[in-house]
Amino acid sequence: MPHCLQCINLIMEIVHVYVRRRGDFGRQSHFSDRPAELLVDIGPDPPLADGFIHRDPRDVATQSAQEMSEHQVNTERFESESRGINHVEGGWPKDVNPQEMEQTIRFRKKVEKDENYVTSVLQLGSVMENCIKQNNATDIYQDYSEDEEAADEVQEPPAAKTVNVFRDPNEVKRTVTGLSWHPDGNRKLAGAYSCLEFQKASKDMSFDSYIWDIENPNRPELTLKPVSPLVCLEYNPKDCHTLAGGCYNGQIAFWDTRRGSQPVELSSVEQSHRDPVYKLIWMQSKTGTDAFSASTDGQVLWWDMRRLSEPTERLVLDLSREGSLDAALGASALEFEATMPTKFMVGTEQGLVLSCNRKAKSPAEKIVCTFDGHHGPVYALQRNPFFPKNFLTVGDWTARIWSEDIKESSIMWTRYQTSYLMDACWSPVRPAVFFTVKMDGVLDVWDVLFKQNEPTLSIKVCDEGLYSLRLQESGRLLACGSRLGGASLLELGPSLSTLQRNEKSLVAAMFERETKREKILEARQRELRLKERSRSEQSREDDGAKEADGQEDPEELIARAEADFFSAIDAEIKRRQKEEDKHRVGGEEEEEEEEEERAFQFEKVLKTQQCCCFYFCHFFS
Amino acid sequence: MAEVEETLKRIQSQKGVQGIIIVNSEGIPIKTTMDNSSTVQYVGLIHQLVMKARSTLRDLDPQNDLTFLRIRSKKNEIMIAPDKDYFLIVIQNPSD
Numbered sequence: 001m002p003h004c005l006q007c008i009n010l011i012m013e014i015v016h017v018y019v020r021r022r023g024d025f026g027r028q029s030h031f032s033d034r035p036a037e038l039l040v041d042i043g044p045d046p047p048l049a050d051g052f053i054h055r056d057p058r059d060v061a062t063q064s065a066q067e068m069s070e071h072q073v074n075t076e077r078f079e080s081e082s083r084g085i086n087h088v089e090g091g092w093p094k095d096v097n098p099q100e101m102e103q104t105i106r107f108r109k110k111v112e113k114d115e116n117y118v119t120s121v122l123q124l125g126s127v128m129e130n131c132i133k134q135n136n137a138t139d140i141y142q143d144y145s146e147d148e149e150a151a152d153e154v155q156e157p158p159a160a161k162t163v164n165v166f167r168d169p170n171e172v173k174r175t176v177t178g179l180s181w182h183p184d185g186n187r188k189l190a191g192a193y194s195c196l197e198f199q200k201a202s203k204d205m206s207f208d209s210y211i212w213d214i215e216n217p218n219r220p221e222l223t224l225k226p227v228s229p230l231v232c233l234e235y236n237p238k239d240c241h242t243l244a245g246g247c248y249n250g251q252i253a254f255w256d257t258r259r260g261s262q263p264v265e266l267s268s269v270e271q272s273h274r275d276p277v278y279k280l281i282w283m284q285s286k287t288g289t290d291a292f293s294a295s296t297d298g299q300v301l302w303w304d305m306r307r308l309s310e311p312t313e314r315l316v317l318d319l320s321r322e323g324s325l326d327a328a329l330g331a332s333a334l335e336f337e338a339t340m341p342t343k344f345m346v347g348t349e350q351g352l353v354l355s356c357n358r359k360a361k362s363p364a365e366k367i368v369c370t371f372d373g374h375h376g377p378v379y380a381l382q383r384n385p386f387f388p389k390n391f392l393t394v395g396d397w398t399a400r401i402w403s404e405d406i407k408e409s410s411i412m413w414t415r416y417q418t419s420y421l422m423d424a425c426w427s428p429v430r431p432a433v434f435f436t437v438k439m440d441g442v443l444d445v446w447d448v449l450f451k452q453n454e455p456t457l458s459i460k461v462c463d464e465g466l467y468s469l470r471l472q473e474s475g476r477l478l479a480c481g482s483r484l485g486g487a488s489l490l491e492l493g494p495s496l497s498t499l500q501r502n503e504k505s506l507v508a509a510m511f512e513r514e515t516k517r518e519k520i521l522e523a524r525q526r527e528l529r530l531k532e533r534s535r536s537e538q539s540r541e542d543d544g545a546k547e548a549d550g551q552e553d554p555e556e557l558i559a560r561a562e563a564d565f566f567s568a569i570d571a572e573i574k575r576r577q578k579e580e581d582k583h584r585v586g587g588e589e590e591e592e593e594e595e596e597e598r599a600f601q602f603e604k605v606l607k608t609q610q611c612c613c614f615y616f617c618h619f620f621s
Numbered sequence: 622m623a624e625v626e627e628t629l630k631r632i633q634s635q636k637g638v639q640g641i642i643i644v645n646s647e648g649i650p651i652k653t654t655m656d657n658s659s660t661v662q663y664v665g666l667i668h669q670l671v672m673k674a675r676s677t678l679r680d681l682d683p684q685n686d687l688t689f690l691r692i693r694s695k696k697n698e699i700m701i702a703p704d705k706d707y708f709l710i711v712i713q714n715p716s717d
Contacts, residue, residue, distance in 0.1 A: 120704045
């Protein structure tokens, strides 16, 4: 009530006062009934109406339309199965038994005598003969437009469409953290399912990972049951029945699809990684059973699948070359190119990419060089299949292309995107195309020959973040995995999956050009640094000479420094005045000389300033 | 009778012809040059296809009717000439 009184502007408060004697506190209340009492009567105040404007007419919107509401309907999943039918002859009239040869022959003979039959057959025969002869004369289905290459010039815009989505059959959805295509024919896709968010994995989260047949999205073809959720999973390129996976608890597991869902071999817990295995790659070897794995615990381990009890080799990613795990960098990506079997690259959590040589003589020499460019963990690392000297990395909000020769910075990079990039890979058929997936569920297709500052094609695959990406060898199909366990299969349009004319040479030229640019920049930087260094060395020499004069009073030092400083300033001022006078007189060549002199003078002033600073520091230290 | 035989022989002698079947409207093969099991299979399947094709055309345009049906596959071509009561099926392997 008080608030409505405020608008009336009366300073009146309606107060109820309850009075009770102290001694009566706590006594039982006696309630009684009484008639209603009018406390306040606030009548209408005509002068107030002047503060309001009468509004006539008033607009009210109505619509004389049928009321409709929007509903969405999704039919139940329809499961279909293929079945065959066995044909048995039918249609025989009731009096004829199809099994009896006699009866059927008799029936047939009767039909053949029919007038109708004869005319029909004759007529049909002539029609048929015509077509048969036609077929024999020319191939009526011959493709005449094959010869016209000009049609290719009209490029369709790059496009990709979702073909299928494979959903995690479990109740509790896990992230698809790894994908691998079947090496032979690519009809199967293996997905590693786990929850990478720290401690977010619920107790009833299943550990299973699945192998899907891409024709059947309803049910996975095979379930793999590891002891701990799989973070990464790879088919053996040499033997399409075997797979290896890295677990969340650091162990490596080896499966044979012919032997069922349980791993055939499992590495021992003591000898494995101490952190989730982020990447596992099969190596080229005579036995076809070698693989190596990397994890954020800072180790890269080499394994022989026949004997997973302990790794065959171990490398600690310690830049100080001491092999201490505490100082090691956690690895989040791994790269191996079969054409260069002794080299491999590791992408770290700290944003560095290490290039390593497996065949180095001592463990200290294993890490050859580092590439520093990302602010966050490097989640993907892959060499360009056509140009192995250039590789792609993805981390923080950018994707970068590097050249092995330039270690200071990447040669090409994308703009900082709005969301985190989680995975990337090159197209296996087009050297200029690469794909990235982001945390906002968008798949970007980048074509460096077409457009460099933004993706050629951006597709929103799903609402949740995309964590992994893999292209099939043919370059047409692409699988990407999301946070809620949905692996989407996309088919790329022909312009993205066929090698364009001159593409290889254009891309080679582009990489060359960018590498050269970086080299020039690097050389320039080096020069500048050298100059700086030599200058500071020179000034230090001067200081050294002055100090050799013997112990001087700090006060004298200060006095001398001041004197030097002021004299230098005076000289500069005088020189400037002289210049102005000369200016009025004219003379350009002299000006140039003046410029040079001025530059030299300025340097001298700077040097003296540095000396003074040095003096002061020396004094104060 | 003899003309029927002659027609069929002529068709059979054309290049690439692998088999001929004459079927009646109920699906009973009257004359065939192939073995029984293949005949039965072809007849059963093609009969349904022809009925479907015909009904499709008639649904689209009641005054239209199926005159010829050609199914070109990777391996051969199946040609079906329908009539009111019978149809003729020829399987040919085109020479190219």
